[in-house]
Every structure is written in structure tokens, then in C-alpha cells.
Amino acid sequence: MSERVIAYRDAIKEAMDEEMARDERVYLMGEEVAEYNGAYKASKGLLDKYGPKRVIDTPIAELGFAGVAVGSAMNGLRPIVEFMTWNFALLAIDQVVNAAAKMLSMSGGQVGCPIVFRGPSGSAGQLAAQHSQTFENWYANVPGLKVISPSNPYDAKALLKAAIRDDDPVVFMESEQMYGDKGEVPEGEILLPIGKAHMARQGKDVTIVSFNKMMKVAHAAADELAKEHIDAEVIDLRTIRPLDYPTIVESVKKTNRLVVVDESWPYGSIASEIAFQVQKHGFDYLDAPVKRVNGADVPMPYAANLIEAYLPNPARVVQAAKAALYRL
Amino acid sequence: MAKKAFSKADYLYWFELMLLMRRFEERAGQLYGTKIRGFCHLYIGQEAVVAGMMSAMGPNDKVITAYRDHGHALGMGISPGAVMAELYGKITGCTKGKGGSMHLFDKEKRFLGGHGIVGAQIPLGAGIAFAEKYQGTDNVCLCFMGDGAVRQGALHETFNIAMTWKLPVVFIIENNMYAMGTSVARTSNVTDLHRLGQAYDMPNQAVDGMKVESVHQAIADACNRARTEQIPTLLEIKTYRYKGHSMSDPAKYRTREEVEEYRRIDPIEQVRATILDKGYANQATLDDIETKVLAQVDESVQFAEDSPYPPDSELYTDVYMQADYPYLQD
Ligand SMILES: Cc1ncc(C[n+]2csc(CCOP(=O)(O)OP(=O)(O)O)c2C)c(N)n1
Ligand SMILES: [Mg+2]
Numbered sequence: 001m002s003e004r005v006i007a008y009r010d011a012i013k014e015a016m017d018e019e020m021a022r023d024e025r026v027y028l029m030g031e032e033v034a035e036y037n038g039a040y041k042a043s044k045g046l047l048d049k050y051g052p053k054r055v056i057d058t059p060i061a062e063l064g065f066a067g068v069a070v071g072s073a074m075n076g077l078r079p080i081v082e083f084m085t086w087n088f089a090l091l092a093i094d095q096v097v098n099a100a101a102k103m104l105s106m107s108g109g110q111v112g113c114p115i116v117f118r119g120p121s122g123s124a125g126q127l128a129a130q131h132s133q134t135f136e137n138w139y140a141n142v143p144g145l146k147v148i149s150p151s152n153p154y155d156a157k158a159l160l161k162a163a164i165r166d167d168d169p170v171v172f173m174e175s176e177q178m179y180g181d182k183g184e185v186p187e188g189e190i191l192l193p194i195g196k197a198h199m200a201r202q203g204k205d206v207t208i209v210s211f212n213k214m215m216k217v218a219h220a221a222a223d224e225l226a227k228e229h230i231d232a233e234v235i236d237l238r239t240i241r242p243l244d245y246p247t248i249v250e251s252v253k254k255t256n257r258l259v260v261v262d263e264s265w266p267y268g269s270i271a272s273e274i275a276f277q278v279q280k281h282g283f284d285y286l287d288a289p290v291k292r293v294n295g296a297d298v299p300m301p302y303a304a305n306l307i308e309a310y311l312p313n314p315a316r317v318v319q320a321a322k323a324a325l326y327r328l
Numbered sequence: 329m330a331k332k333a334f335s336k337a338d339y340l341y342w343f344e345l346m347l348l349m350r351r352f353e354e355r356a357g358q359l360y361g362t363k364i365r366g367f368c369h370l371y372i373g374q375e376a377v378v379a380g381m382m383s384a385m386g387p388n389d390k391v392i393t394a395y396r397d398h399g400h401a402l403g404m405g406i407s408p409g410a411v412m413a414e415l416y417g418k419i420t421g422c423t424k425g426k427g428g429s430m431h432l433f434d435k436e437k438r439f440l441g442g443h444g445i446v447g448a449q450i451p452l453g454a455g456i457a458f459a460e461k462y463q464g465t466d467n468v469c470l471c472f473m474g475d476g477a478v479r480q481g482a483l484h485e486t487f488n489i490a491m492t493w494k495l496p497v498v499f500i501i502e503n504n505m506y507a508m509g510t511s512v513a514r515t516s517n518v519t520d521l522h523r524l525g526q527a528y529d530m531p532n533q534a535v536d537g538m539k540v541e542s543v544h545q546a547i548a549d550a551c552n553r554a555r556t557e558q559i560p561t562l563l564e565i566k567t568y569r570y571k572g573h574s575m576s577d578p579a580k581y582r583t584r585e586e587v588e589e590y591r592r593i594d595p596i597e598q599v600r601a602t603i604l605d606k607g608y609a610n611q612a613t614l615d616d617i618e619t620k621v622l623a624q625v626d627e628s629v630q631f632a633e634d635s636p637y638p639p640d641s642e643l644y645t646d647v648y649m650q651a652d653y654p655y656l657q658d
Contacts (some may be wrong), residue, residue, distance in 0.1 A: 035581065036509035059479035059515040060446050060507055088445065091480070126366030126417065128428045130444035266656040297655040298647045301638075302366060302428030303417035309640045 004187055009179040011153035012042040012118075015160035016080060018189070020050055023078060026164055029056040029065055030082030030119075039084045040120065040179045066092035066117070070099045073115040073169075080164060083119035086135045086173065092117075093138075100169040101144030113169045118160070121149070122213065122263050123300060124176035126307060132300035134264040136211070139171040140241040140273070146194055147240040149173040151215035153183035155238055158192035166194060173240075175213045197244035199251070203233035206321045207251040209274060210261040211237040214312060217293075218261050221317035232321060240270060245277040249285075252278055256287040257324040261312050266294040291320040332548065334541055336608040338383055339599060342540050343614065345382060346375040346596045347621045349399045352408055355625050356398065356415055360575045363632075364415045368429045371399035373570040376595035377502055378403040380543025385470060385551055390438045390460070392453045393472035395430035396502075396569075397442045400472065404439040406432065408628035418635035425638045426646060446507075447473065447480030450499070454490045454560075457497035461558065468496045468554040470547070476507020478524055479515050487528045487562070494558035498550040499525075501562070502537070504569045509581040525562035537567030538593045 006014070020026045027050075032039045034047040034057040047055040058065040062083065069079040083089040089096065100113045123132040140147045146168055150156040156174065163170040200215065201222055210218040215236050222232040233251050237244065252258050258278055260271035271292035278290055296310040322328050353370045360368050371378075378399040381391070393400045401411050406422050414421025415429050422434050423442075431442040440456060443449040453471025460467040477483070478501055490497055501521050505512055512519050525532030531553060535546040543565060550561035568590040572579040603609050644655055 032509055035514075039508070057510060057514060059510075060476045061479045061481065063481050091445070126428060128366065128426070128431055128444070130430070131367070266658070292658065294656075294658075296643055297657070298643055301426045301643065302414075302423075302431070303419075303425035303638050303642075304365070305417075305637045305640065306425065306643050309643050 003184040005182050006153055006185050007179065008153045008156055008174070008181045008183070009040060009042045011157035011185055012160060012174065013044055013046065015157045015164070016043065017046060017049065019161055019164040020046070020054060025076065025078045026080065027054040027056065027077065028080045028082065029058055029069060031058055031060055031084050033057060033082050038082070040176060042174070042179065043082065062088050062091035063095060067095040067099065069115060070095050070113060073100070073113045074103060074111050078114045078164065080116045080118060083117065085131065085176070086119055086121040087131050087133055089117065089119065089135070096139070096145070096169070096171070097142050101142045105144060112167055114167045116160070116163045116170045116172055118172035119174060120176040120179070121173040122175055123307070123311060126302050126304060127300070128302040129299035134295070136173055136240045137264050137269050140270065144169065145241065146170045147173070148194060148238065149212040149240050150238055151212055151236050153181065154185050154190070155192060155198070155236070157185055158190040159194065159238060162191050162194050173212060178213050192238065195239045195242040195244060197247040198236040198238050199233070199247070200236045201232065201234035203231040203255065205231045205255055206257040206259060206324055207233045207235060207248065207255045208259045208261060208317065208321065209235045209237060209248055211240065211270070212263070214261045214263050217312050217314055217317060220314035221321065224314055224318050225321055230321065230325065230327070243273065243277070245274065245281065248274060249278060249282045252282045253285045256285055257321070258286070259291045259293065259317060259320045259324060261293045261317055263295050263312060266292065266297055269294055288324040288326065291324050293317050293320050331545060334544070339603050339608050341383065342379045343596070343599050343603060344617050344621065345403060346379045346540070346599065347618060348408065348624060349375045349378065349402050350596060351621050351625050352402060352411070352628065353398055355629060356412070357571070357575070359629070364429070366428050367395065368415070368575050369396040369573065370569070370571045371396055373590060374502055374504060374537065374567045375399060376540040376543050377500070377537050377565050377567055380540045381470060381547050384544045384547035386468060386555065388438070388465070389468045389470060389551065390440055390456050391470045391472070392440045392449050392456060393442070394446065394449055394474060394477065395442065395444050396474070397430070397432050401432040401434070401439055401442070404434065404437045406434045406437055406439065408624050409631035412628035412632040413635050416632040416635070417637065418632055419638040419642070420631065420635040424642065424646070447477040447482050449473065450477065450480070450483050451486045453499070454486045454495050454497050457490070457495040457554070458493070461496055466555050468498060468551045470498045470500060470551070472500045472502060474507060475501060475503040475505065475512050475521060476510065476515070478521055483524070487525065487530055490560040491528045491530050495560055496554040496558050497560045498547065498554055499560060499562045500547070501564045502567055503564050504567050506569070506573070506581065508573045508577065511581070520564070522562055522564035530560055530562050532562040533564070535563055535565045537565035538590070538595045538598065540595055540599060
């Protein structure tokens, strides 16, 4: 059977399309999502299909429209909010964190918030300091939220569908630089469980954990390591909160070495949390300190060479893996 | 204030400045994709706004705007070379290759950026004015924003504060009719954007942004009000961008006829016509100005080409004032 290949942006669109067809309460709002078909064309055709009642262009008013969406989720609807990028969601973070995440708890279990906040996160070329930040760790810090950050079209579709069906508020991180990526996505219904990591490549010498577009860096590093007869195991987190640390610990029991690749700033990053969980649950199995490869501890500059120096890349991951193997 | 009679010098200044902005950006547009990357938002069509501001504002007044900032930077006197080098990401750029197109700055030239988060510069502009008042100067802050930015809540919070605290600020909406693909009419019932000042009793006015004389007059009046009475003003300058939102926007949300309609009232051509009409200069003189401007643009490109990229060590500078800040290295 030949597999169907589609782009990441179309995987996102299909997930929204199928879930909107399935459930009348699901609707989409955001800047340029309707008439412009999405700033990155991830909602192409949805206005034509579902009309302006369910595919809604907003003014540039992130705090306002995110709050309206949360309010509608408190009262029976299941909104999908697209942020043009997560950088702009900083204006809305009060409604995401103080309202959506805390609603169920504050109301003593009465008022839930089934809502998905989605959009691209992270660097995307030379966009400088205000358009390049990653936010997985920011939202993963918040009890009440779930955080998903898929690395390929299949996962994006299957996890977005799961997120839309989930009864809790979900933060869903995509990437401008992955919207054009193609991957196999079979026709018809696909779902993946939230909170489960994926063993993307089996190996025995060192475990590399990553997520979102940094998975490409992880895979490229594993290929490089293979040339030097180092057999890397690669884990794709898929979900950031809840974090599937048992899968990581199981892998470390086999490889005894761990490298985490994470685009975000190092301080308080997902890599930090994984390092804590692994030392706690796998201390006796570690043969070397956990290594991490993060973005530089500075705002993203504009110049191309400084960005290269800033971002994780396969060479830095190879270096970290070899350091963990004491083979430098 | 009484209407100012504009002189030959005013017109020739406007003509040269607007032409510099136009030719500089045409070149930047050509270089985009090979030498210049990232987001690049062109100002072409809106030049009369900056030209009118420059002749109307005081010598110590300050300016802040959004990411469509090449015109403001050139107007405020940042050299074309320093702007072009910044677009290239070179160390000789006006922010050392750190900020790029969206974040041009020059503190000495009283240009405080170049901001990428839509609407975020509105409170910052009021804050710059706050500091002027606090320090007892009579300087004014001119705070620019797009028509899309006026839908941010920060505008309302800031307008209320600026009026209540009597801050010497002039809020200037450059209404080019679109925020990316969204027309003004699709974002609100209130499409006369200057009326947004009314809820706070802020003086407000609509201005023809294709006519540099109108822009000058409105900004001069507003600066005077801010300077002498500490009363903010909201100006809605009606203008138009000929190009797409950024380099990747095919601008299918508007008609070719609409663009043509504005090109017919091009602000530079209007000034050229007045100069010739009034005999302030002949065609040969205007051609000389054009030649001079093109040479400046050529030089700016050459300067950018010849300049080095920032050394990698620049990654760990300019983040803190503290020189020996202990960055996390792994
Ligand atoms: C808070 C925020 N939301 C969204 C964006 C993405 N964005 C960049 S420019 C823009 C349109 C702004 O239009 P307008 O204010 O009219 O300014 P113009 O581009 O016309 O100069 C949008 C939505 C952003 N940069 N910041
Ligand atoms: Mg606009």
C-alpha cells in the first residue's frame, strides 16, 4: 500500500477540519486565519468550508480574543485559538495561565476549559529577538495545562486531533520552519495519546532526547555518530507536559548516557527538568553526567553567523554525545 | 496654529528625503532574499509621513515606531550605510547586526526603535514622554503605530494614562488601510481611527498622508500642544503602502486599481509637481538630486558589502550592562 505524503501545514489543517466536522462546538479563531487562509496557510480552505461563524478573523488583540475564547470554553464551546506565533501570545499569557489553566481548580472542579492554543514557536530564520523565542518550558511549568510539540506531519495531525478532543486546555507548539516539511500521513482517522514519547531510533550507546524541529538535529547527529560506530538511540518527546520520563529512564538504563537537545534557553529548560528526572529515577544507571545542547543564553540576534553560533546543531550534539562517552 | 507658508527650502528638503527613502527601499527590496533576509517591511508610499514629521518636530524630540522603520531611521539621520549594513547583518549596522530590519535604533539620533510586537511601542512612547516631563525638558515623543496596532488593549490603557498624567506625547497612526491582509473595516465598527482619542478627551485629527504639507502642519500643531500644554494628541495619518505587508505577501486582498489610485497621488510626485510649478527648481536640478540620492544608495550598499559580519564573540555582548555577567554555557 502506498502511503500518502502531505506537508506539516496540511496535517494541521486536516486535524482541525476533521475535528470541526466531527464536533459542532469546535471553532477556530485568530489573526488572518479566515480570509487570508492563515499567515502560514495552516487553515487553508476552512473558511470556505465552515463559514465565518466557525472560522473567525480577529483584530490584533491577543489578550482580548484569547480571553473571549477561554470564556466560550467555560460555557460549552471547544475553541482552537491560533497565535500567529507564540511570541505574540505573551500578550495573552494572562488568559492562558491565570484563566484557562486555573479555571477547573478555582471552581472546585465545576468549570473546565477545553481549549487548544496553537501556533509556531521558536526561531525561523533571521527574525531577531522578538520573533524567535521558544516557549515549551514556560507553559510546561503551569499545572492545569498540557503541552504538545510535534516534530513531523503524522504526529502533528494525530496529536492535534487528540488535543482538540481533550477536555483540558492544551498548548500546541508548531514551527514556521516545519510547515513545508513533508511526511507520510495515511488517509483517515489517526490519533496519538497525549503524554507518550516516541522511540524514533533504536540504539545502545547513548540516548538523545529532543522535540519539535530540533528532532532533525537529533537525527542528523545520530547519523553522524553512526559513521563513527556510535549507536545512538533517539527519543521524540512529542508531549512536553505531562513528560514521559519513564521512556527516557528505560532508554538510559540501556545506554547509560543522555544528551538532551532543546532549542530553548538553558536556564529552567525542558533539558533541566529531564536531567532532574533521570538523575532521580536512573542515578545508578548513568555512566556520565547528563549533557544538554540548548540555544545560547542570550536574546536571538539578527546576523546569520550569530544565529549559527546560537542554535543547537548536529556538530554540537555529536560533541556532547562523545563527551558523555568520554570519547573526545 | 496659523498655517505655515512653506518655502523652497522645505520643498527641496522633502523631495530629497522622500526620494532617499524610496530609492533606498527599492534597492533593499532587490537585495532581499540574497543579501537581506528575515522580515523586511517596506515603507514605499508612506514617505510623506516621515518627511512631514522631520520638518515639523523639534530638534530634541524623540521618535519610536514599529517594525516598518526604515523610513523613520533614515529621516532621523541614521546614515543609509548604517541602515543598509544592518539589513545585511553587519557589525557596522546601526545595531551591530543584532536587531536587523525590524529593530533599527540610534539613541544619539533620538530614534528609540524599531519594535516587533504590534502595539507594544504605544506605552513605551508614553514612557519616553514621561521621562522628558520628569526631567523638566520641553521635549516631545512622537509615537508611531499602524492601523492594526490600534486594536491592542495597550492603546487604551496608555491613552488614559497619557491624558490623566498630561504627558508630552504625540500618537501617530499611519493608517495604510491594512494590517497584513486585514482591512481596517474588518477589525472594528470604528473605522475613523482618530476618534479613538475621543473616549479620553484626547485632541484628535485625520490627516491626508499623501500630502506632506498636511502632515507637517498636523504634527507641528500636535507637538506644540504637547510641548506647551502637556496635552497628548492622536493623529490618524491616512497613507498607503504600495508593496505587500512584508516581502512574502502577494497582497491578494486588494485590487490593482486601488494601488494605482494611490500611485496617482504619489507623495513624491506631488512635491515634484509643486517644485516645478512654483519654479523652486527646474527639472535639471531635480535630476541632480536624484543622481545624488542614487549615489548615496550605491555607497550604502558598497559599505554594507565591504563591512564584516559581527565576530561570534558578539553573541555574548549587549545582553547585560554588567560586563562580566556569568552566562550559562551548557
Ligand atoms: C502582538 C503581535 N501580534 C501579531 C504580530 C504579527 N504582525 C506583524 S505586523 C502585523 C500587522 C500590523 O499592521 P499595522 O499595525 O496596520 O501596521 P503596518 O504593517 O500596516 O505598518 C501583524 C499581525 C506581531 N508582530 N505582534
Ligand atoms: Mg497598516
